[in-house]
Amino acid sequence: MQCLWNLNPRMSQCTYWFQKQQFSYKEDIYDEWVIFAVEDGSFHYEIGDQEGIASFGDIVICPPGTTFYRDIITPLSFYYIRFQWVDGGVSLLHSHESIPVGKVKFKDTRRLASNYFRMKSLAGSPDPFYLSWIAVHLQDILYLHYAESIHSEPKEDVRRDPLMERACRLIEQKAYEAFSMKALSDELGLTPVQFTRRFQSAQGMTPSDYLTGLRLKKACTLLITGGATIEEVAHQCGYENGYYLSRLFSKKLLMSPSAYRRTHQV
Template sequence: MQQLAEHPLSRGLYPLGIGYYNQAAGHHMERVEHDDYLMIYCLEGAGLLQVEGLKYSVHAGDLVLLPKGVSHSYRALKSRPWTIYWAHFHGEDARAFYEHLREPRQSAPLLLTSLGFQSRLAGDFEALLELRESTYNLNAYICAANQLRQILTHIALLQPLMRNRDKAESVDLERVHSLMQAHVHEHLSLDTLAQSVNLSKYHFVKRYKELTGTTPINHFIQLKIERACHLLDTTGNSINEIGYAVGYEDAYYFSRIFKKIMGVSPSQYRSMRTGAYAYRGGGPR
């Protein structure tokens, strides 16, 4: 990380560690000395946070930002363990971002804000995780640093919108789409999506289609294929590995779904980068 701390394109803000915990039962942490900045975005469940003796509850849709130098502890709620993205970061601009995001006149030594379920924000975290898994070189690190900057600036845009949002919205699409983004690498049932917005499966599908023009499962598949295209474009992973990374254990079935959406097979799609295969059109991307 010394390279990032010194490079002019990353020294302002750079990640030290990033991750994703799914229903993290038993997850807990305590730090008496904290020498970097910590961000937690809770997608599901709940957790308990204590900062310099003050206690807070963290619920689905909440974002926590802790500055360096504050003692703290946190843990997942036993009855409803949280699902979270997290990132430790530092840099010359880290303090300025923290102060920029804090609520006006907030005296507590942290930011705790409700953003709701933001699909784009979840997607940004997923992109940051992908960079963590990419080839470890300076360019990948610099890209991750600027992806982190994008996440923090996006949060600044979301805060006033969330304060003024309509609480009576019948279907929280951001909640649904955030769950899809968070689970794009695995299976996600229609029952789980419907339960997330407190609707029966029938009424959920009906309302979702009225709002979006498609079904929730079709949209989820579309997200998986978009992620697969990104992996085909940016990695040398095999077709089997990419299918598995987006939740398809059967490579043949993955190829069928991919071709149905894209009009070409995964291998043909990858060949288009080198000109070995000419794209002649297909389904919507």
């Protein structure tokens, strides 16, 4: 397993799919390594003699030349990643004892979610180097798997924080209406600075980033599932106007709402 440290992923593609209802193909064979990294929802898979159900906290790795059977159980948001394993400049076209195949489950889902959050902003970017940046996050995810596999308990204290879990629920309840983070921190009995630091420690991102992620996720859904205008989408997501949503959307997802709608509508 230690050989995993010597391998580097050379990216070919990274596509983010949001709430996909069904796969275009129930089975496929790829000429490169493939990862389905689940952000939300679940699907059933079969790879060789391995079979199971993958959901958040899991990635599924399929080697080249291997039939990958899959079927969505609940609407699936995931990262579809194609890459080659490179060892000293040489591509590994077949499975290797150091490379996990099938489902890999993670304990530290906060670190996993943090990598996903950054990958989402990069996927489909016009930046010619965006795949190299995504490879950095993919490598961190794989290193995390290695670290968890050789330690029965993580060295880092990853205990639950019930108050911040409550904060997540409150943000989710209020996400699509105008509300104040200051009022929320007051409700939790914390100063805004204490709230931000504690939330980031527990969730791997600031409360504002968490809120933005929820709103942009809804915006993505509205853009590809209906004919609402940008102004209407903005109001349904808790923003005052379409101009602000367009600026934020372009900054975070590296494409305009109209470009996202053209790209993702099928």
